[in-house]
Amino acid sequence: MKLLHVDSSILGESSVSRALSAELVHKLARTIPGLEIRYRDLAAEPVPHLSGAYLAGASIEAADRAPELQQDLALGSELLEEFLAADIVVIGAPMYNFSISSQLKAWLDRLAVVGKTFRYTGNGPEGLAGGKRMVVASSRGGFYAGTSLDAIEHQESYLKAFFGFLGIDDIQFVRAEGIALGAEQRTRSVEAARQEITLLAA
Template sequence: MNVLHIDSGILGDHSVSRRLTAAIVAQVKRDHPQAQITYRDLVADALPHLTGAHLMAANAKAGDIDARIAADVVTSATVLDEFLAADTVVLGAPMYNFSLPSQLKAWIDRIAVAGKTFRYTETGPEGLARGKKVIVASTRGGHYSSGPAAVMDHQESYLQAVFGFLGITDIELVRAEGLNVSAASKATAISEAERTISGLGALSLAS
């Protein structure tokens, strides 16, 4: 089993999403010692945001591409290959301003590739990345899973939509929200998330 571990929290050791992804991967390794882990830190090794020049390079001759774009194309291919090779993706996804970290969006733009992870057909789009499992460590400062603020959730809803578009329907959410409400709320949210993680061993992972 190949596991791709992705972090996108910008707070380093203070990041709850990083704490949770580490716990998820540790649980996976305990239950599946043979698992091969590939790690990508989208903050320490940030991907450039997608550009028109990058998209045009796909159909350009090698000699017509400058060195910077050529290197970016190579990086994109590596990122896509990591995703395609993964059976299970463990994704740290904090909510920033009701959505995703821009670093995580840059990664998604490198894996959502027509002809590789999805295609358009006469009957509509078809996801080509079927059979994978995605475990999302979702962290939020407030409460967005229900109540009046739920309409502002463009984090979990977006991730479910984009992975669904790629053909992935096995998506497990490990959520810690209300982290900025109070110290007690934060402690409770993290404790509940860690209990969820301890139960992941009972779930079947993609293999």
């Protein structure tokens, strides 16, 4: 089996989502013999945001493409293929300003490709990337789930909608909330998330 591990936090070693996603991958590797792991750090190696040239690039003959465009198209193809090849996808996804990081959004934009991960039909869009298991290590400074702030939560809800559109319905979230409310709360939240990881990986 193949696992794709993606981190998107800009906080480096201080990141809760990175710590949780790493623990997830470590425990899954211990329970799945021969698991092949591919890692991508979207903060260390950012994916360029989409451009008009990139979207139009597929219709341009290869010989007529500028070198920069050719490199961008090659990267997009690489990102898509490694995602499609994965049986399991683990994502470290912190909440930034009620949503996901721009680094993660840039990566997602390279995955939504008509004819590859979804298609339009007479009955509406159809996802083509189903059959994967997805686990998201989610971190949030405050408390949102089940509170009055749930209405402005566009992090987990967006990821669930996005991957659902691609046909992936097996998506689980390991969540650490309230991590900005002091060291004691951060420790409690991270420990609770780690207990969830143990259950998920079992």
